[in-house]
Amino acid sequence: MGTSIGIVGAGISGLHLTLRLQQLGIESTLYSRQDPDEIRSGPPLNFVTRFGSTRERENSLGITEWLSSEFDNPWMHMRIEGEESLALRGALPRPASSVDFRIYLAGLLEAVIGRGGTVVQRRPADSRDLADLAAHHDLLIVAAGRGELRDVFPRDPARSPFRTAPRVLAGGLFHGIAPPEPPGMTMNMVPGVGEIHAPTFHSFDGRVTAVLIEAVPGGAFQTVIGPEHRDDPELFAKGVLDLVTTYAPSLRERVDDKEFGLARPNDAMHGSLVPTVRRGWAEMGDGRHALAIGDAWIVNDPLTAQGANLGSAQAFQVARALESHRGGYDAQFCMTLSEQLWATAQPVVDWTNMFLGAPAPQVMSLLAAASGDQRVADAFIANLDDPPAMWHSISRPERTAAFIESAQSTRSA
């Protein structure tokens, strides 16, 4: 009999892993809390942009639904407000795509089922339930996000500098915002106050714009995150428009007042999260183990749009390790694989956590150089899909200087 892998959680991490294991002929069972229709019918939980590497993995999984250029977000526009505001835009070498995860994940789950995968609707609630499942598998992979199973994997204080949420999040899918020119995503940063992201997005109503407000607690963006805004979609939309008017004039110019509003009344989300890295694996008793991936292991703030992209990368890394591994899945296997996964994750965590703080001087000098030189802007934006290169380029002033110099020495296309 071959290896049997149990996977808990049908988010991008669990679904990319399940689809990959199906391709590799490794037996797996996916434990999903919801069926595809339930996934489609809830409110949005996030507004995910998938970069080129994730789209390439999707393609290799035979997920071709989102391949068309109709779903492309090829450009990223940024404005950093301040005494002397900076504006830059860069082209991604491979376009990103922002598709409503309620549609995307339901489709992936249907693909798993359509390809003959074993999917069990079950919701283990704690470590005892998980141990029951673990007894049926050689290894359990927990991809259940930042929900109830997270405490199975204790917080790693050395890798988790935050104790409270550095941002409060509020966002929605809106009609009445024209795409930027050239098309893609926009981000307005107001240092000390927060960020306003606005990717062009594909949802149930076709093309809309996701507006995500990231509010520094206690700052001016807090005005849209009160309980009254959760209960009243129109008040929320008005609050978002007021913030955009004051803090993101370049986005405001694209708003058609007559059309502006939430695409559907439940197309809004509110919340906050504490960026956290947990221990990546746990003993389940009887010699069985569980490995955490995706948000079940590491929660990043959405500021850098990396969590789902990282979950997908981890899924493929785990599948590769399972494909080549011979022998049991003991503590040593889990520990070694978890550290290999950390090598992939660390640049994302370090970069995201750095951007949550006051802008580092070298980051400001990079953004200033990018606003004045398209080659630097393109090199910086390309790194959104290459976290190790991004972290290398911003982690120390001398590296940033070398990155700028190297970009400036390339010839314009």
Ligand SMILES: Cc1cc2nc3c(=O)[nH]c(=O)nc-3n(C[C@H](O)[C@H](O)[C@H](O)COP(=O)(O)OP(=O)(O)OC[C@H]3O[C@@H](n4cnc5c(N)ncnc54)[C@H](O)[C@@H]3O)c2cc1C
């Ligand atoms: C506002 C916002 C914007 C974001 N924007 C981006 C972005 O642009 N790019 C990006 O890469 N990332 C982004 N992220 C982060 C991204 O959403 C997450 O990192 C990613 O979705 C995590 O995927 P996951 O599969 O690990 O976990 P989840 O997406 O949380 O999936 C976990 C699944 O497990 C299920 N589950 C939970 N508990 C159980 C249980 N006990 N039993 C069975 N199933 C269970 C859940 O129902 C869910 O289906 C954003 C996040 C937010 C909040």
